[in-house]
Amino acid sequence: MATPTDVRHDPQRGMFELDMDGGTAHVEYRRDGDTMVILHTIVPEALSGRGIAGTLNAAALDHARKAGLRVDPQCEYTASYVRRNPAYGDLLVGDNRSS
Template sequence: MTAIDIKRNDQRQRFEAVVDNQLCVLEYTIDGKTISMNHVRVPEAVGGRGIAGEITRHALDWARSNDLRVVPNCPYVAGWIERHPEYADLI
């Protein structure tokens, strides 16, 4: 997969990537030193390309670099962390 450009949108509290004119997001909320990752959405038109995983990895890397604890409210994020134990220390 070609690298995608993921940006953090503080105002809307989400990480965003536009792929083939489709907006893909990971929505979050921050409370103190905790980031709750609440929902990942990738439109069906661009699904199956690993986009959700890339956005999740990007968000977790950002959380780590900002010393935030992660609450994986989204089942996709929770499952992704289970499959990538190198991120388990964030929860």
């Protein structure tokens, strides 16, 4: 199983990527000041069901924490991942924070 340390970060392209079994999955984001706006989580169908989306999101959120960034999860998968993993809740900006 892939781990967040297997994930490549390409800040120029705003991507966290993971190559596995001939396919590439990724999380796409853009920076807005001190906020990482997570736009999409894309996992090819052939790679689905292996926890890859979670691994990618953990890597992105861990990076945001280490870099002192806030997170705006525009991607529905990322928003649901944070709800299931409340240790990341403190990273969320504004209306995304749970009450």
